[in-house]
Amino acid sequence: MTTRSSIALFSTLLLASATAQPTLNLANNGPVPVITPYDVSTYGAATETYGPGEPGASSIYSFWMVPQTGNNAQYFVAPTVTPTSNSIPGTTVISTDGGSDSTFYRVDATGIEQLGVRSALEGVLAYTDGIVELVYPCALGTTWNDIFAANYTISSIPVTRAGTINGLADGYGSLALPAVEVDEVLRVKVRKVANDISAIATIRRTFDTYYYYQEGVNFPLMMTSLDSVTISGGSPTIVFTMEWLYGEGNIGMQDLRADQVVFTPYPNPTNGRIDLQLGAEVANMRSVELFDASGRSVMQVSKPLAGNINGVLDVSALPAGVYQVRLTQADGKLGTRSIVVQ
Numbered sequence: 001m002t003t004r005s006s007i008a009l010f011s012t013l014l015l016a017s018a019t020a021q022p023t024l025n026l027a028n029n030g031p032v033p034v035i036t037p038y039d040v041s042t043y044g045a046a047t048e049t050y051g052p053g054e055p056g057a058s059s060i061y062s063f064w065m066v067p068q069t070g071n072n073a074q075y076f077v078a079p080t081v082t083p084t085s086n087s088i089p090g091t092t093v094i095s096t097d098g099g100s101d102s103t104f105y106r107v108d109a110t111g112i113e114q115l116g117v118r119s120a121l122e123g124v125l126a127y128t129d130g131i132v133e134l135v136y137p138c139a140l141g142t143t144w145n146d147i148f149a150a151n152y153t154i155s156s157i158p159v160t161r162a163g164t165i166n167g168l169a170d171g172y173g174s175l176a177l178p179a180v181e182v183d184e185v186l187r188v189k190v191r192k193v194a195n196d197i198s199a200i201a202t203i204r205r206t207f208d209t210y211y212y213y214q215e216g217v218n219f220p221l222m223m224t225s226l227d228s229v230t231i232s233g234g235s236p237t238i239v240f241t242m243e244w245l246y247g248e249g250n251i252g253m254q255d256l257r258a259d260q261v262v263f264t265p266y267p268n269p270t271n272g273r274i275d276l277q278l279g280a281e282v283a284n285m286r287s288v289e290l291f292d293a294s295g296r297s298v299m300q301v302s303k304p305l306a307g308n309i310n311g312v313l314d315v316s317a318l319p320a321g322v323y324q325v326r327l328t329q330a331d332g333k334l335g336t337r338s339i340v341v342q
Contacts, residue, residue: 021057021139021140021172021184021186022139022172022184022185022186022213022214022215023137023138023139023186023215024134024136024137024138024139024186024213024215025109025136025137025138026107026108026109026136027267027268027269028215028216028264028266028268029134029136029138029213029215029216029217029218030107030108030112030136030218031076031093031095031105031107031112031218031219032076032093032107032218032322032338032340033076033077033078033093033322034075034076034218034322034324034338035322035324036324036336036338037073037074037075037098038073038074038075038076038219038245039071039072039073039245040071040072040073040074040243040244040245041068041070041071041178041243041244041245041246042068042069042070042071042072042241042242042243043066043067043068043069043070043241043242043243044069044070044239044240044241044242045239045240046238046239046240047240048240049226049240050063050066050224050240050242052187052189052210052224053171053187054171055170055171055187055189056170056171057140057171057172057173058172058173059171059172059173059174059187060173060174060176061171061173061174061175061176061185061187061212061222062176063175063176063177063178063222063242063244064176064177064178064181065178066177066178066242066244068178072097073097073098074095074096074097074219075095075096075097075098076093076094076095076218076219077093077094077096078093078094079091079092079093079094079104081094082094082102084102084104084118084124085104087116087124087126088104088115088116088124088126089115090106090115091104091105091106091115091116092105092106092107092108093105093107100118100119100120101117101118101119101120102117102118102119103116103117104116104117104118105133106130109136110135110136111132111133111134111135111136111138111144112132112133112134112136113130113131113132113133114127114130114131114133114148115127115130116130116150121154122152122154123152123153123154125150125152125161126150127148127149127150128149128150128151129147129148129149129150130148131146131148131163131165131192132144132146132165133165133167133190134167134188134211135167138169138186138188138213139169139186140169140170140171140172140186141169142167142168142169143166143167143168143169144166144167145164145165145166145167146164146165147162147163147164147165148161148162148163148164148165148194149161149162149163154198157198157199157200158198158199159196159197159198160196160197160198161194161195161196161197162194162195162197163192163193163194163195164192164193165190165191165192165193166190166191166192167188167189167190167191168188168189168190169186169187169188169189170187170188170189171186171187172184172185172186172187173185173187175212175221175222177221177222177244177245177246178244178246179246180246182214182221182246184214184215185212185213185214185221186212186213186214187210187211187212187213188210188211188212188213189208189209189210190207190208190209190210190211191206191207191208191209192205192206192207192209193205193206193207194206194207201231201232202231202232202233203229203230203231203232204228204229204230205227205228205229206227206228207225207226207227208225208226208227209223209224209225209226210222210223210224210225211223215264216264216265216266216268216337217245218338219245220243221244221245221246222242222243222244222245223242223243223244224240224241224242225240225241225242226238226239226240227239227240227241263276263277263278263327263335263337264277264337265277265325265337265339268339268340269339269340269341269342270315270339270340270341270342271316271341271342272314272315272316273312273313273314273315273316274312274313274315274339275311275312276288276311276312276313276325276327277311278309278311278327282308282309282310282311283308284329284330284331285303285308285309285311285327285328285329285330286302286303286328286329286330287300287301287302287303287309287327287328288300288301288309288311288313288325288326288327288328289301289325289326289328290313290315290318290323290324290325290326291323291324291326292318292321292323298318298323299313299315299318301313313325315339315341318341319341320341320342321340321341322338322339322340322341323338323339323340323341324336324337324338324339325337325338325339
């Protein structure tokens with residue numbers, strides 16, 4: 001069960017509301033199955049942490065100095081890819097590393113709710129009361145809180161999980177990553193506390209996490225998390241981790257590389273026309289091509305001898321599904337985005 005509200009943090013935020021600021025919703029942020037993996041750069045340490053920056057409007061979040069210690073591929077896939085989804089009803093999309101660890105979500109107009117997980121530690125765990133990890137619409141000042149619960153078994157020992165999650169969109173502004181700076185980013189602060197109680201131990205896990213989102217991108221641009229684990233009241237083990245797109249050496253989501261064309265199709269999802277919103281880049285466009293979920297080209301528009309590509313596509317004749325839009329500039333630079341045709 002979740003409660004939510006939209007509040008002004010303080011008077012300066014009210015004054016800032018007149019300026020452009022991001023608002024996340026199902027159309028511009030909701031995770032959907034895609035072919036292309038999100039290549040995520042990572043950093044982790046037991047002691048050295050990086051501060052999240054200040055809350056409020058028009059902030060600057062500086063992480064350009066963070067060293068990359070690893071990277072991994074993350075996928076959003078359809079529930080039909082695994083029979084495990086039958087044990088976690090209501091799932092609309094699965095986040096997975098392509099291995100044994102997967103998280104099952106229900107994504108709709110109200111937000112993103114975690115319904116269960118599959119992991120080497122817990123096996124298949126379906127929440128009896130899911131975790132609301134993000135609410136829609138979400139803008140500066142949006143808050144929510146939720147409780148969650150589950151029961152599972154480890155080595156024949158029954159375990160009861162109960163916890164709380166609290167979220168606050170506390171700032172927006174520019175995000176400086178090691179390889180690129182991104183504007184109009186919404187920061188969402190989330191605190192999640194989970195207690196796993198069994199006959200042999202009580203394990204308390206606390207996650208203090210900041211997510212940095214951008215409209216039109218279904219995966220967080222960045223996540224920083226300070227995680228604490230305490231076993232039966234003992235001393236906590238604390239680990240700080242970071243994950244981000246736009247990685248150094250072009251290690252980042254394929255359609256978000258810093259040297260590629262950036263565009264935001266609108267509206268997305270759509271059942272008719274979609275505007276690629278090319279802006280001044282329209283004069284540099286050489287071609288636009290659409291690919292279906294199997295990688296087959298289903299539409300191609302080339303620059304005419306006289307004039308420019310107008311950047312508006314009619315996709316009403318295409319079957320419902322997820323498509324990749326690929327732009328090619330005259331200088332060979334590429335840009336790719338996912339769109340959903342309803």
